[in-house]
Amino acid sequence: xxxxxxxxxxxxxxxxxxxxxxxxxxxxxxxxxxxxxxxxxxxxxxxxxxxxxxxxxxxxxxxxxxxxxxxxxxxxxxxxxxxxxxxxxxxxxxxxxxxxxxxxxxxxxxxxxxxxxxxxxxxxxxxxxxxxxxxxxxxxxxxxxxxxxxxxxxxxxxxxxxxxxxxxxxxxxxxxxxxxxxxxxxxxxxxxxxxxxxxxxxxxxxxxxxxxxxxxxxxxxxxxxxxxxxxxxxxxxxxxxxxxxxxxxxxxxxxxxxxxxxxxxxxxxxxxxxxxxxxxxxxxxxxxxxxxxxxxxxxxxxxxxxxxxxxxxxxxxxxxxxxxxxxxxxxxxxxxxxxxxxxxxxxxxxxxxxxxxxxxxxxxxxxxxxxxxxxxxxxxxxxxxxxxxxxxxxxxxxxxxxxxxxxxxxxxxxxxxxxxxxxxxxxxxxxxxxxxxxxxxxxxxxxxxxx
Numbered sequence: 001x002x003x004x005x006x007x008x009x010x011x012x013x014x015x016x017x018x019x020x021x022x023x024x025x026x027x028x029x030x031x032x033x034x035x036x037x038x039x040x041x042x043x044x045x046x047x048x049x050x051x052x053x054x055x056x057x058x059x060x061x062x063x064x065x066x067x068x069x070x071x072x073x074x075x076x077x078x079x080x081x082x083x084x085x086x087x088x089x090x091x092x093x094x095x096x097x098x099x100x101x102x103x104x105x106x107x108x109x110x111x112x113x114x115x116x117x118x119x120x121x122x123x124x125x126x127x128x129x130x131x132x133x134x135x136x137x138x139x140x141x142x143x144x145x146x147x148x149x150x151x152x153x154x155x156x157x158x159x160x161x162x163x164x165x166x167x168x169x170x171x172x173x174x175x176x177x178x179x180x181x182x183x184x185x186x187x188x189x190x191x192x193x194x195x196x197x198x199x200x201x202x203x204x205x206x207x208x209x210x211x212x213x214x215x216x217x218x219x220x221x222x223x224x225x226x227x228x229x230x231x232x233x234x235x236x237x238x239x240x241x242x243x244x245x246x247x248x249x250x251x252x253x254x255x256x257x258x259x260x261x262x263x264x265x266x267x268x269x270x271x272x273x274x275x276x277x278x279x280x281x282x283x284x285x286x287x288x289x290x291x292x293x294x295x296x297x298x299x300x301x302x303x304x305x306x307x308x309x310x311x312x313x314x315x316x317x318x319x320x321x322x323x324x325x326x327x328x329x330x331x332x333x334x335x336x337x338x339x340x341x342x343x344x345x346x347x348x349x350x351x352x353x354x355x356x357x358x359x360x361x362x363x364x365x366x367x368x369x370x371x372x373x374x375x376x377x378x379x380x381x382x383x384x385x386x387x388x389x390x391x392x393x394x395x396x397x398x399x400x401x402x403x404x405x406x407x408x409x410x411x412x413x414x415x416x417x418x419x420x421x422x423x424x425x426x427x428x429x430x431x432x433x434x435x436x437x438x439x440x441x442x443x444x445x446x447x448x449x450x451x
Contacts, residue, residue, distance in 0.1 A: 028213075028275075032282050035216030042217065043224025058221035065215025068208045069288040072201055074161040077287060078173045079198040080312035085177030086191055090305045097414060101310050104410045105318050106355050108257070112249045112320040112402075113354040116328030117347055119245050125238035125329065126336025166287075170316050202291045209279065209292065216282040223393040235391050238333050242395050245325040246402040254409050262416035264426055272300045272429030273408045280404035284396045289404050290315040299429045301422035302411045310414070314407035319370070321399030321406075324354045327374040334375065334384030346378055353377050 026034075039058075046054040088094035152171050154160045160168035180187035255266030270277070276293040283289055294311040298304050328350050335342050353374050375382055388395075415421035 031213040032216060032278060035213035035282065036220055039217040039220030040224055043221035046221065046225035055222065055225045058218045058225060060218070062215060062218030062220075062222050065208070065211055065218060065283075066285075068211070069205075069283065069285050070164065072205045072208065073166070073285075073287050074164055074169055075197070076201045076205065076290070077166055077169050077312070077316060078161075078176075079194050079201065080290065080308075081170055081173035081316070082177045082180070083191070083194050083198050084309040084312045085174060086180050086187075086194075087305050087308045089181055091303075091309075093418070097306055097418065098309070100414050100417070101313070101410060104413055105314065108249075108253070108320055108406055108410065109318075109324045109355045110351060111253050112245075112324035112406075113328045113351045115248055115253070116245050116325035117332070117350065119241050119248075120329045120332035123237055123241055124332075124336060125241050126333040127237075166316055205288065205291055208288070209283070212279060212282055219282075219284070219393060235388075238329065238388075239391060239394065241329050242326060243398050245329060246321050246398045249320055249325060250402050250405050254405060257409070257413060262413045262421075264412070264416060264421070264423070268427060268429060269300065269409070269412060270405075271431045272296055272426070273405060274431045276404050276408060277401050281397045281401040284393070284400045286315045286319070286400055286403045286407065289400075293404050293407055296429075297408045297411050299425065300408070300412055301425035301429070302415045303420055303422070306415065306420070307411055310411040311407055314410060318407050318410065319399075319403045321402030322396075323370045325402070326395065326399055327354055327371050330371050330384075330388060331374050331378060331380060334380050334387070335378075337384060337387065338381050340380060342378070349377060350374060 042054060042058060045051065046058065088098065091097060152167055154165070154168040154172065157172065159165070160172065180191055254269075258264055258266040258269050273293075273296050276289055276296045279292055280286065280289045286293075290312060293315065294307055297307045297311055302310075331346075331350055332342065334340075354370075371385055371388070372382055375384065412421065412426075
């Protein structure tokens with residue numbers, strides 16, 4: 001972060017005379033914490049005093065924030081993936097970097113799902129939950145392997161954007177990006193427009209990100225007002241399992257990989273990545289956090305040309321929280337609730353679904369698609385999804401924070417292994433919030449990225 005310029009004579013003269021008082025600016029992290037606290041208080045007040053208008057207000061505030069995030073998702077994903085693929089032309093050994101990125105995505109997902117399965121088998125989260133199964137309802141839309149395989153290719157170019165089918169949007173963006181690479185010079189005008197549109201979308205999304213403290217008040221407040229602590233208590237073991245599993249991955253596995261594979265300081269990683277992890281926790285959207293995640297990844301010394309590919313790609317496919325830990329635990333929980341026995345083959349199938357099917361997870365709030373895909377593959381009752389939706393907002397915060405931490409982790413590991421990581425930048429990365437100027441800023445194109 002650059003230092004503030006010294007005050008000039010003009011700025012001194014412009015200040016009101018007779019008063020040296022200035023309202024201090026509140027750090028963004030403090031605004032988020034304040035939003036969390038206020039949301040809990042307002043939610044408790046609305047529930048304990050049965051204040052209907054307050055519940056409605058909290059719902060509207062949180063809903064508007066999520067809707068604003070969703071509004072930017074479809075075009076942001078398309079242009080981010082398109083531009084990121086074309087940026088690989090500036091990178092030596094681009095195919096090798098892309099392959100290793102995918103490999104580490106799969107490795108970390110396997111570790112995460114193994115931890116989720118282990119915790120579920122040790123704690124038996126579905127035992128003693130005493131839930132009313134008559135209230136379980138099958139979701140309106142259930143994921144399946146047939147839907148996953150046939151749903152990759154859209155029937156037209158409009159529907160994926162209107163129905164927010166992220167997988168199809170990623171497919172179209174990848175095709176367009178590869179075609180642009182093949183066209184070479186002829187595609188330059190299109191690429192220039194795409195880069196400008198991406199910058200415009202990132203600027204607009206930044207305005208939404210600044211509303212995160214207000215969105216936090218609404219989302220947390222409504223969850224508490226609607227479900228209350230009593231309901232969360234019935235899911236106490238399952239909720240604790242999700243948080244413990246995510247914490248083990250984020251603060252156990254990730255630091256171990258950083259220290260042994262990348263050979264860099266884990267503490268420094270979390271210091272640099274903290275603004276993105278924090279925003280992910282409250283926004284519950286990997287895609288919504290993507291511009292901040294990319295910037296903190298660059299802060300950590302990952303070359304911009306590579307980060308602009310790895311982070312957008314990870315934001316739509318790299319989901320250690322939503323697509324690995326959570327479906328593993330949820331499958332065990334639902335199997336125990338409905339008294340269905342799972343065998344070793346089922347657990348191996350969960351791991352396979354988590355690694356391969358994570359591309360179906362949209363990077364938005366919630367992980368219903370991935371969960372229904374897992375349950376339908378195992379033959380478990382889809383009505384179990386309805387039981388978990390009640391506490392999903394509470395679970396989704398930790399899941400998304402884990403997702404985003406992993407999305408920043410893999411580019412750091414690959415860059416370190418390929419010897420393109422800027423260690424000076426990594427060691428000097430700060431935990432200061434990413435501001436609007438940083439999101440718009442681009443590292444000079446001449447940054448060496450050759451292995």
